[in-house]
Amino acid sequence: xxxxxxxxxxxxxxxxxxxxxxxxxxxxxxxxxxxxxxxxxxxxxxxxxxxxxxxxxxxxxxxxxxxxxxxxxxxxxxxxxxxxxxxxxxxxxxxxxxxxxxxxxxxxxxxxxxxxxxxxxxxxxxxxxxxxxxxxxxxxxxxxxxxxxxxxxxxxxxxxxxxxxxxx
Numbered sequence: 001x002x003x004x005x006x007x008x009x010x011x012x013x014x015x016x017x018x019x020x021x022x023x024x025x026x027x028x029x030x031x032x033x034x035x036x037x038x039x040x041x042x043x044x045x046x047x048x049x050x051x052x053x054x055x056x057x058x059x060x061x062x063x064x065x066x067x068x069x070x071x072x073x074x075x076x077x078x079x080x081x082x083x084x085x086x087x088x089x090x091x092x093x094x095x096x097x098x099x100x101x102x103x104x105x106x107x108x109x110x111x112x113x114x115x116x117x118x119x120x121x122x123x124x125x126x127x128x129x130x131x132x133x134x135x136x137x138x139x140x141x142x143x144x145x146x147x148x149x150x151x152x153x154x155x156x157x158x159x160x161x162x163x164x165x166x167x168x
Contacts, residue, residue, distance in 0.1 A: 056160030084146030
């Protein structure tokens with residue numbers, strides 16, 4: 001003889017088991033993935049203070065499961081040089097360091113620098129990745145510079161942050 005309460009308890013058990021399975025799968029995917037689910041924030045600091053910066057282009061696509069299509073968003077804009085021309089700059093000393101702080105560290109970071117007034121000639125370099133905080137050294141020559149910091153997790157997951165500085 002079965003009681004009504006046993007049937008309800010079994011249904012509640014099955015429901016909770018399914019919910020825990022779904023939540024556990026999501027947490028496992030978060031922990032084991034190198035790519036964050038959301039577009040990570042990038043903070044630029046000089047002498048411990050956050051400086052003015054803005055998003056350049058970005059693309060962020062994710063899979064919720066292997067069988068589902070990718071979803072996400074993107075923001076495609078013109079060259080970072082022209083974005084930087086519209087930013088306010090901050091003053092810094094030659095050879096000082098700037099900290100680039102990623103919410104979640106990308107495997108590849110590409111730093112591009114332009115002299116203000118010369119959008120054609122740029123210098124690019126890869127900097128050590130897989131670190132949340134990276135340090136770059138400002139040039140020893142006085143001048144006004146625009147920087148692009150490109151964090152790349154994959155071909156479809158990247159973000160660009162742009163800032164402008166005057167080296168004194």
